[in-house]
Amino acid sequence: MNLFGSSSFRALETGLNGAQVRQNAISQNIANVDTPNYKAKQVEFKHLLNDAVNQAGLKANRTHEQHYEFKSVRNSGPIVTENRQTEFNHNGNNVDVDREMSELAKNQIYYNALIDRLNGRFQSLESVIRGGR
Template sequence: MDLFGSSTFKTLERGLAGAQVRQNAISQNIANVDTPNYKAKQVSFKHTLNDAMNHSALKANRTNDHHYEFSRAKNSVAIETNRSTMYNHNGNNVDIDLEMAELAKNQIYYNALIDRLNGRFTSLQTVIRGGN
């Protein structure tokens, strides 16, 4: 029996990993707010979703012909650099207000994932204790 290999744990793990990548990019942007010619970085997961939606016939190895066809999507993250704008006279394009808002949004997302993960562990703990 694989307690931690369930799809819920794997999904939460991928979500936490994505939040960490986004946190790193936002932190770099905030740390370089006054660095001349620094260009803000942005984490994008949207292209992965679009790729998955554009492929109508997703294929995978099936152990039985009666199983649904599906695909194991790659969890690719794109870190993009925004070179199209310039907010400061020194060539820097970090918008500190936007970055602080994104930081707060990412923190809320991360906390929600942690709360859900804690709920899963609490459920396992209840089962192990025999319902007490």
């Protein structure tokens, strides 16, 4: 019996890994706010959560042919992209500190929500081990 191999644990783990990658990218952006020609990085990892859920065998059921199909994009890891089309500073840098701080706060809230959910799963296991006491 694998207690930690369930789809919910895998999805939570994948979400935490993605939040860590996003945290690193945001931290790099903030650290390089004054670096000439530095381009801000963005991280997309929601496709990893979709993959974790899909591996568990959860399928969406379309009730009408005009409804959207539920498909996931297969990728081996988070996608880190740079926006080279914009420029906020005179030195070629496109880091917007206000936006980065907002993204940092959103990522922290997301991370805390995942940790709270993971703690709840562990508390449930602890309750079972203790016999419901």
